[in-house]
Amino acid sequence: MSESATHVSSGKVREIYALDDDRLLLVASDRIxxxxxxxxxxxPDKGRVLTGLSGFWFAQTASIVPNxxxxxxxxxxSTECRRLEMLPIECVVRGYLAGSGWKDxxxxxxxxxxxxxxxxxxxxxxxxxxxxxxxxxxxxxxxNIDRAAAVALVGEERYDQAERLTLELYRFASExxxxxGIILADTKLEFGVDREGRLVLADEAFTPDSSRFWPAxxxxxxxxxPSFDKQFVRDYCExxxxxxxxxxxxxxxxxxxxxxxxxxxxxxxxxxxxxxxxLARPDVVLG
Ligand code: Q0N
Numbered sequence: 001m002s003e004s005a006t007h008v009s010s011g012k013v014r015e016i017y018a019l020d021d022d023r024l025l026l027v028a029s030d031r032i033x034x035x036x037x038x039x040x041x042x043x044p045d046k047g048r049v050l051t052g053l054s055g056f057w058f059a060q061t062a063s064i065v066p067n068x069x070x071x072x073x074x075x076x077x078s079t080e081c082r083r084l085e086m087l088p089i090e091c092v093v094r095g096y097l098a099g100s101g102w103k104d105x106x107x108x109x110x111x112x113x114x115x116x117x118x119x120x121x122x123x124x125x126x127x128x129x130x131x132x133x134x135x136x137x138x139x140x141x142x143x144n145i146d147r148a149a150a151v152a153l154v155g156e157e158r159y160d161q162a163e164r165l166t167l168e169l170y171r172f173a174s175e176x177x178x179x180x181g182i183i184l185a186d187t188k189l190e191f192g193v194d195r196e197g198r199l200v201l202a203d204e205a206f207t208p209d210s211s212r213f214w215p216a217x218x219x220x221x222x223x224x225x226p227s228f229d230k231q232f233v234r235d236y237c238e239x240x241x242x243x244x245x246x247x248x249x250x251x252x253x254x255x256x257x258x259x260x261x262x263x264x265x266x267x268x269x270x271x272x273x274x275x276x277x278x279l280a281r282p283d284v285v286l287g
Contacts, residue, residue, distance in 0.1 A: 013028065014029060024083050025073075031046075035234075040248065052278045052285050053206065054207055056285040061201070065168075068082045086202065088153050089150050091131070092131070094111065094126060094185070095174055096214075098225070100144055112130070121221050122222060161199050187212075208230075213227065229263055231262075
């Protein structure tokens with residue numbers, strides 16, 4: 001890393017540094033959170049898997065929308081990117097009914113103003129993917145908002161552009177994932193605006209931290225689905241009777257190894273690239 005980089009912000013599992021006025025460095029750690037708590041035990045290479053997957057998707061979707069990626073670091077866990085003016089909304093798309101979407105549907109029959117058919121069960125596939133923006137909470141949970149509330153934050157033209165691109169990106173990535181045995185149930189994208197006023201895809205893209213990945217061979221609507229990546233961690237935490245408040249439990253080595261294997265498996269399935277090849281030469285995901 002550059003010696004002059006100044007620390008900009010810390011996320012739960014990622015650090016951001018400013019390289020200069022125009023460029024940021026995103027560094028993905030191996031930290032893992034479950035039930036919204038970061039655990040004391042790391043999953044080796046998790047940050048590299050997420051960085052490699054994002055780089056892969058940025059390259060694959062560059063003809064749909066420009067993105068912030070400038071270069072991948074030789075360490076495999078850092079991304080040099082263009083500094084943008086970020087939109088103040090999270091661009092979420094849902095193809096299946098889970099999480100807060102399932103909760104809102106149960107309460108109102110709607111998700112972010114989309115009226116859904118009656119009688120859907122948890123984890124059902126939706127008739128078509130829906131754009132369900134959310135506010136960016138600085139603390140606590142993001143709040144789902146409808147079109148009018150999002151338009152008030154970004155303007156109508158930006159909203160329509162972000163919605164169209166988010167749906168198109170989801171269609172592209174979810175089709176590829178499904179062919180490789182992974183259901184991309186929903187995902188969160190973030191966009192920024194560059195100096196020329198163009199909308200640019202930023203943050204991370206189609207990673208297990210920004211999306212729900214479900215193993216397709218276990219898909220069974222009518223209840224919560226197992227998580228492709230975190231299920232061993234959740235099951236272990238549930239077995240302890242932990243109250244899901246800070247601090248979380250240390251993970252035993254078999255849970256760590258099994259979980260690392262799931263992340264690497266997701267990487268290899270989605271990219272068609274061996275993870276060892278990525279470690280040797282991160283640019284291999286850029287095609
Ligand atoms: C940026 N974040 C993290 C909480 C999560 N290319 C960029 N240019 C300027 N800023 C950012 C990026 C990127 N990526 C990304 N923070 C700053 C995501 N945050 C966004 C705010 O809400």
